[in-house]
Amino acid sequence: MDAKKVLIAEDSSVIQNLTSRILKMQNYQIFSAKNGLEVLDMLEKDDYDIILMDINMPKMDGIECARRIREMGDEKKAKIPIVAITGNAMNYSLEEFKQAGIDDYLQKPLNFDKLVETVKNLTN
Numbered sequence: 693m694d695a696k697k698v699l700i701a702e703d704s705s706v707i708q709n710l711t712s713r714i715l716k717m718q719n720y721q722i723f724s725a726k727n728g729l730e731v732l733d734m735l736e737k738d739d740y741d742i743i744l745m746d747i748n749m750p751k752m753d754g755i756e757c758a759r760r761i762r763e764m765g766d767e768k769k770a771k772i773p774i775v776a777i778t779g780n781a782m783n784y785s786l787e788e789f790k791q792a793g794i795d796d797y798l799q800k801p802l803n804f805d806k807l808v809e810t811v812k813n814l815t816n
Contacts (some may be wrong), residue, residue, distance in 0.1 A: 695721045696742070696815045697723060697741050698720045701727070701731045702745045707777070707802070709799060711802065712724070712808065715808070718811075718812075721731075723738075723740065724728065732757065735772075739769065741773075742773045743772055743775070744759060744811070745775065745776040747793070748778070754778075755784075758776075772795060773815065774799060775810055775811070777797070778800065779800040
């Protein structure tokens with residue numbers, strides 16, 4: 693079975709590296725983006741099984757990026773599971789995430805067991 697492809701959109705290299713390391717140990721293939729525009733560029737060229745999306749990123753934030761993904765013409769890409777990663781989930785309601793097309797969210801500091809469980813659930 694091919695390894696599932698995880699796109700991590702996160703402007704903090706610390707979180708990016710930690711998240712990558714944890715998921716690589718679970719045999720996921722990891723791809724990285726620093727902002728929402730990079731995510732959209734990468735999606736044009738390739739398919740991913742899930743996107744972990746930081747909400748506060750430069751150039752284009754996670755909410756806007758999720759909305760754009762959900763509007764994509766390619767139905768498979770428009771339905772990719774998106775998990776928000778946020779340091780201030782209190783600023784957003786689950787309702788707002790859902791409206792943007794976000795399937796679930798994880799709070800920073802990340803709980804790695806929950807990260808692995810969430811990724812597993814959404815990619816199976």
